[in-house]
Every structure is written in structure tokens, then in C-alpha cells.
Amino acid sequence: MVRFPFDWPAGAEPPPELAALREEPVVRVNLPSGDEAYLVTRYADVRDVLSDPRLSRNRDRPGAPRMTVEQTKIFQNPKIDRDPPEHTRMRRLMAKAFTATRVESLRPHVQGAADELVDRLAGLTPPVDFAAEFAVPLTLRVICGLLGVPEEDSHRFRSGVGEAWQYMGELIESRRAVPDDGLISELIRTHDEQDGSLSGHELHVWCVILLLAGYETTATQLGSSLVLLLRRPEQLALLREDPSLIPNAVEELLRCQVAGHSLSMLRYVTDDIEIGGVTVPKGSGVIPVLESANFDESVFPDPMRLDVTRDARRQLVFSAGPHFCLGAALARLELQVALHAVLQRFPGLRLAVDAEKLHHHDKPLELGFVEIPVSW
Template identity: 50%
Template sequence: MAEPFPYPFPRPTALGIPEQIAGVHDDPLLPVVLPSGDEAVLLTRYRDVRQVLTDDRLSRNLSRPDAARISRNNSMFQDPRINPDPPEHTRVRSLVAKAFTATRVKKLEPQIHAIADELIDDMERTGGPVDLNEALAFPLPVRVICRLLGVPDEDVALFRHWTATFLSVSQFPAEEIKKSMADMSRYIAAHIEARRQDPGGDLVSAMIRAHDEEGRLSEYELQWWCRLLLLVGYETTATQLGGGVAMLLSHPDQLSLLREDPSLLPSAIEELLRWKIVGSSVSMLRYATDDIELENCTIKKGMSVIPAADCANQDPGQFPDPLSFDITRSENAHLTFSLGPHFCIGAALARAELRIATEALLNRFPTLRLAVPATDLKRIEGALLEGFTAIPVTW
């Protein structure tokens, strides 16, 4: 029997699709080994991935002793005190989701525009080259999420290191991860108490009311969800934003199409999302609580399974010429935001930030370009999200 493939798959270049994905659809259930050394199976075909994402027999609760782990050093998503499956997950999610409705996001758009313009003003004053990560891609979404959660602007800088350690697979030692988690927990406890004494219209205040007045959240759930939203509510968008701009700049034919016809921006954002610039699908790790029959294979009870959106998004059975980056692609039902009960609640906010920031950046700098060859861009190693070490741009 062949050895399982290491997953995440290596990339030929920072913006390139891993070579394994091109032929992976021949095997609907591909054995893989995770960074922890644990084995799992990769579900590769679009139809199968879409099916299981709505199947309650595939659990997100990874606290079981026989469930695969993503990392040896970090027990992310394996908290035994939090059940990430319905109905417990649904109960809490319904509270949080109210802050991310299309209507609420629409009301946030003027703030997103203002923050983006302020950051781009700073870029213009500084002059190129600049690192797009530090100039725009990270500051924008972290400031938006912090305002949404009622975190003071002066505390925004604290979250960069905490986020990096929280999302570490092998990037940081266990001791540093533990220390950052403790620092973060103390901050969140203090933030919750401050909002309890001085409530506002932010999401944390609403969650405190759900705990104190309505009893719909335990104290631990309140702190856990605040931590999760504060830390991962922005890094995915930041990585997608910076990498998405780099992708456009490295495809001058597609960039020209977009500049000639700005109405293509929404479809360009969706094509960039299909490309899943944030990285692999290792965070979608699941556990089968029963046998699940699929069209060409069976997921056996007790299997650790990754419904791989990165593979599904490149399935030629769903997307014509999938390895072609095409911002005019009209049928683009990618699975980057997942599906079903775990569909990303921040999808509408992420799309708004990606659209507003990309449009503002391209409008301000008609000659925007990468300051290094695209092949020189590097990804961060050992992190759950495969972010970029830097994205130098000039104009």
C-alpha cells in the first residue's frame, strides 16, 4: 500500500496551485498524513465535499481520543468544553450570526471605505515600495473586526502575535503557544468585564447580555467565542486580500480586463476565493460518527476526514478548465466559505472588505505592480493559514 501523502501539499510557488491537486480527483478518498503525524483521508471531489458538509454524521468535535490532530504542539479546535456540532454550536452561532447579516454588513461599509482610504492615503504619502500586508491587508480587517467587537483601537496591535500563535501548526513551540493563549485569555476576560460595566452596541456587549440576562451562553462559551472572533475574524480576510491583489498583479491579462471593465470586480473576487489563496483545507478536519455512503466511495465510521475545498474548487467535473485563473468565470459556486451549519458567518463581511479594498487600491494606483517577481513571494511555513511573509508593491 502506498504511503499517505503529506498534507498540506507543497506549492511550486507562493501563488501556484500544488501539483498534487491537478490529479487528485482520480482518488475520491486520498490517504494523507497531517503535520501532527496523524493520518486522515482527503475527500477530493466537489460533489462529495458538498454532500458531506451538510451531513451531521461528519463531526467537527475533535476531542475524541481517536480523532486525528492537526498539530502536536497546538490543540486548536480540540477543546473538550466546546461542542462545535449542532445543536450546541447552532445555539451560539445564532447569537453571533446576527452581527454578520447582509444588512449589518451594509451598514459597516462606510467604515470599511473610510479605513481603506485612510490606509491608502498613508501608502501614498510613504511612497513605494511598501509591504501590502503591513500597509493594508492586515490593518483593514483587524480594525473592522475590533470595532465590531468593541475593542479599542489602541489594543489592535496586540492581536497579531496572539493570532499567529493561535493558528500555529509547527511555527511556534508549545511553550510560546501556551503563554500567548494565557495572555489572550486574560485580555479577553478584562475586555468582557469592561464591556459588562460599560455596554455598547458591539457584538461582545450583545453576547454578555445573552449570558447575564438570558442565560443562553455559559461564561466559558462567552470567553471562547470572543477569543475565536477576535483572533480568526480577520487573518483569513487579510491573507486573502493581500494574496488576491498579488494574484491580479501577477496576471496582467486579467488585471487589464478588470481595469477596462470594473463591473468584473465581484466575479474577480469570487475567482480569487475559488483559488483559495488562504491555503489548504486542513482546518476543515472532521470525524465520521457513522458510515457515510458516497457515489464512488464510503467514509467509514471512525475515520478522520478533510472535506478538501482546495481540491473541490479545482475539480474539472465542476469547473471547466479549473487550473485557469479567469475573472470572467460565471459559474463559480466554490466551497471556500464551506457550506451548511459551518458556513462561514463572516462571508458577507469578508466579501465586502475584499471588494472595497481591492477597488480602492486599484483606483488610487493605476500603475500598481509587484516590486519583486511573483516567483520571489514566500509563504509562511508552519501556520494553519498559509499567509505571505511580505507582498512588496510599488506604483
């Protein structure tokens, strides 16, 4: 039986297994935990299952398949219901922090951070690691500013989920005593003033999730986007000649991500369901494979070709349905601003090693390149 997630080979090419994956609508696989699950491979089917109430995010059930041998608390917490109506209630509380208006109001802050970081980058002696010196500091600064987390405390929550949990508990108490205008203080007020709308445990869990997911995934995407562009100089030239293409390019770069997989999308089937003509029985695990759907030829012709002029707004990196990524607008803003700042400041930017020497993290839930050495 096929093992999932697939190993990402060194370099900027996707796993070879993805190329043939859509020959079948549903594929049985073994997960790192040793449990079995079904991969959903085609765009239309993936969109359907992402909105199907018979596929539950709540896997705290007897016999439910696990992602890994050691369950990761950030993905599965028995006190947090990830399905409607409880999930709907939580999203309603969180969504006001990520409205289009509020996100757009952050543009000057994101732009200022990007400008400062490219200035700092220019002062270093190449080669330098783009991920460590730009991508992570930028996304970390943005999410810390949004939440009200002191950026200088990053060493306390970047070493692991356990450390982040302890740190956030202390920060919540600190912000309760001395509030600021960040989202954490706003959620504390919701908890304290609106009895029952947000429990103390929910407050703690969601603040940790927003903090960790708020910088890691965007930093990973920014790094992989740069690698893709540096590997395709004709596409890079188009963006240098016409920066107005950058928002469009961001969608295409999201579609063509080369630094992620969908293991964390694992769902539990609460009732028999038919997917692409295949019956998946109740109690099974299902993974909608976003990186497969985004290369579906029926939706994206010539999908292996990166084309920054392509209309790729239908890409599914941010999921779809009730679990569509809350931070999608913020991630898009960061990617657009960052790419514009970097490409403008470094006209001679290039990879400092052969792309085939770029290695991916080898842990099932740790994504992205280990480092991205660049010169200019």
C-alpha cells in the same frame, strides 16, 4: 503515504499535488500530528460531506486524529460542542451580527478605512509590504470596530492564541462595566440577561474566535487576490476598465486562492460512511479539501485559468452546510471595497519582486504570504 497539507511553493502557483488529487475521490494522508486522515477531493463529494451529520466537528474523542502534535485550542475546545444542536444555538446567537442588512450598514466604515489606508500607503516610499501596510490594518480595523475592540490593543492579541485569550477575558470585564455598541457588549448582555443561552466560557471562546478569524483570513485572501491579479495583467485591465466586475472577480479570486489549505476542516467520522464509492470507517478523520473542490473541472471548466468574468459563486472557500462561514458577507464586502480602492488609487501598481520570490508561511495552520512587496 502522502503528507498533508501540501507545501505551497514559492510564488503564486498552487501545490503541484493538487493537480492530480481528483483522480481518486478519497485519498489517505498523514497529518502534521502523525495521524492519518482521508482527503475528500471532488466538488460534489465535498459538498455532501460538509452537510453530513456523520462527520463531526467535535474531535474530543479517544483516538480521534489531531491536526498537529500540539492541539490548537481555538479549533478544539472540549467545553464547546461544534455539532448541532449546541452549534445551532450558538450560530443563532452570532448570526444576528452578520445579517446582510447589518453587514451592508458597515460599508461606509469599510470604505472610510480603505480610503484612509490607501492615502497612507501612497505617502510611503515603495517598495512596501502590501500585507503589513494595507491588508492586515484594514481587516483588523473592521473587525475591531464590529466587536468593540480598541484597535490600539492589537499588539496584545496578535502574538498568539494564549495572549488573545487573556486579553479577551480582561476586555469582557471592561465591556461589562462600560458597554458600547459593539458585538462583544451585545453578547455580554445575552449572557447576563438570558440565563443559559450563552455560558461564560462560550462567551469567552467565541469572542476570541471572532476576533482572530475575523481579520487573519480576510487579510490573507486580500493579499493573495492582489498577487493573482498582478500576475495576470489582462484580468487586471478588465477590472480597471469596468469596476462593476469587481464583485464577480472576488468570487473567482476566492475560488483560485493561492494562500490556504483545508487542514482546519478536519472532521471525525461517527459512523461508517461511503464517499465516492469508498467506505470510510467510523473513527476516521476526514478533510473536505476545499481548494481541490474549487478546481473541479466538472463544475469550473478550465479551472486553472483565472477569469474575472466567470460565474464562480459556487466556490466553497466559505464552506457549506451548517458550518458555512458566518463572516462570509463581511469578507466579501471588505474584499470588494479594498480591491476597488487600491486599483483606483494605484494605476501603476506592480509586484516589487519576481512572483517566484513570494514565500508562504511554513507553519501548518498559518496561511498566506510572509510579505507582498509592491511598487507603483
